[in-house]
Amino acid sequence: MLRRLKHLPKKFKILLMQSADKKAYLETLLKRAAPITPHHFAWHGHAINFDALRLDQLGHYVSGNKILKLGPELLTYLTEAGEGIPVATFGGARSHSLQAFSALARILRLNAMAFIRQSPTGAHERLVTRMQRRGVRVVELSPEAYKFRENEMFIDKLLADYGEMFLIPEGASTPNAVNNIAVSLRKRLQNYQHVFVSVGMGGTMAGCIKAVHNKDIHVHGISSVKADPSLPQRVRTLLNETGVHNETCGWDIDYDFAGKGYGKISAELEDFKEAFETQTNITLDTTYTTKSAYAMWSQMKENDFKTVLWLQTLNAH
Numbered sequence: 260m261l262r263r264l265k266h267l268p269k270k271f272k273i274l275l276m277q278s279a280d281k282k283a284y285l286e287t288l289l290k291r292a293a294p295i296t297p298h299h300f301a302w303h304g305h306a307i308n309f310d311a312l313r314l315d316q317l318g319h320y321v322s323g324n325k326i327l328k329l330g331p332e333l334l335t336y337l338t339e340a341g342e343g344i345p346v347a348t349f350g351g352a353r354s355h356s357l358q359a360f361s362a363l364a365r366i367l368r369l370n371a372m373a374f375i376r377q378s379p380t381g382a383h384e385r386l387v388t389r390m391q392r393r394g395v396r397v398v399e400l401s402p403e404a405y406k407f408r409e410n411e412m413f414i415d416k417l418l419a420d421y422g423e424m425f426l427i428p429e430g431a432s433t434p435n436a437v438n439n440i441a442v443s444l445r446k447r448l449q450n451y452q453h454v455f456v457s458v459g460m461g462g463t464m465a466g467c468i469k470a471v472h473n474k475d476i477h478v479h480g481i482s483s484v485k486a487d488p489s490l491p492q493r494v495r496t497l498l499n500e501t502g503v504h505n506e507t508c509g510w511d512i513d514y515d516f517a518g519k520g521y522g523k524i525s526a527e528l529e530d531f532k533e534a535f536e537t538q539t540n541i542t543l544d545t546t547y548t549t550k551s552a553y554a555m556w557s558q559m560k561e562n563d564f565k566t567v568l569w570l571q572t573l574n575a576h
Contacts, residue, residue: 281367282337289330289439291317295447295568298539302531305560309567311541312447315574320366323574324440324463325359328431331439333363336425344422345396347372349408349429352383353522353546355459356430357390359574365393372396372424374417376405432462432493434500440466441501448476451568455479455555457547458512461490463572465497471508479558480512481551484521487514516554522546528553541571548573 293314300307315322336346346369350357357373364371373390375383377399387397398421400408407413408429418424427433440463448454448470458464458480467478482490490512498506518524524532524545532549535556536542543549548571555569 278337278342281369282334284367285330285334285337288318288326289334289443292443293317293447298541300535300538300556302534302556305556307556307559307567309555309559309569310451311539312444312568312570313541315542315571321359321362321574323355323359324570324572325356325431325574327440327443327466328433328436328462329356329359329363329427331435332427332431332433333367333369335435336427340425342370344424345370345372346425346427347374347421348427348431349374349376349405351376351405351521352378352386354386354430355544355546355574357386360427360431361390361393361395362574364395368394372398372421374398374400374405374408377401428460430460430462432460432465432497434497436462437466437469437497437501441469443470445470445472448568449473451476451566453477453479453564453567454570455481455551455567456570457551457572458482458490459547461493461497463570464510464512465494465501467570468494468498468506468508468510469501469503474508476508478508478510479554480510481554482512482514482517483547483550485514485517513554516550516557518550524549531556542573544573 293312294316296311296313298309298311314324317326333346348356348360350373357375360373373395375387375397377383390397414426444467448467452475454467454476456464456467456478464478464480471478518528522545528549531553532543535552543552552569555567559567
């Protein structure tokens with residue numbers, strides 16, 4: 260029987276739900292098709308025309324590529340664990356995945372935990388407060404401890420300390436997520452020669468590559484960090500784990516637009532962000548989408564790219 264949770268904050272008021280209803284909500288969310296919108300943008304004397312895949316318009320309460328990544332994992336959790344144990348994941352102070360995870364946990368009233376990397380400047384505290392208000396149990400990890408988040412012995416220690424849990428890797432970049440992104444985007448990418456996408460942990464990019472079955476299409480991954488040599492191998496591993504051993508399109512990961520590092524942009528990029536938002540009416544963030552949009556503009560002014568699709572992956576909520 261559905262009932263309205265009146266004590267939820269206004270933006271999270273939604274009809275909820277027994278476990279079956281929670282799964283139905285996620286399934287409906289995952290079936291939504293993001294709109295594609297055409298845009299013209301000019302900056303410093305160079306104009307480009309491109310299409311934007313508006314993943315930021317997928318949902319009213321949570322949006323962006325995180326829906327496509329977290330949704331399948333949460334469905335698996337509800338099916339296999341039945342909420343008898345908490346669902347948990349990792350992230351840093353600027354983690355879009357943690358923001359989306361905590362929003363979905365609040366909407367669905369999940370038994371949720373988050374392991375967050377402490378920032379020496381205290382930058383993580385704002386997200387900690389937000390997650391706690393959404394009912395998520397938060398565990399802060401030192402930067403030194405957080406480095407071992409993919410280490411099996413470290414995971415075993417977390418399980419020993421906090422009990423059994425359904426653990427979603429950082430960024431929800433899993434084979435489940437890659438398969439879902441590929442299915443969701445397969446028909447959307449085929450009409451473009453060039454696809455630009457932000458890269459954090461590689462899951463969304465791997466999904467785009469798997470979705471493409473045309474060697475004339477190139478997927479441009481724009482790294483959000485200065486130098487993470489593991490990213491290409493992460494993408495290849497995700498592709499292999501989802502049955503893609505012979506890639507059917509060109510792809511690369513570009514580190515030239517990472518700027519000052521994760522979550523940081525230069526004064527020039529601040530100017531670009533303002534101009535882009537004004538002309539396109541698309542909101543950018545400083546971690547991912549400003550950098551990928553700038554990379555798209557930079558490469559289009561230097562190359563004769565005919566048809567271009569840019570993924571707006573921002574979770575706007």
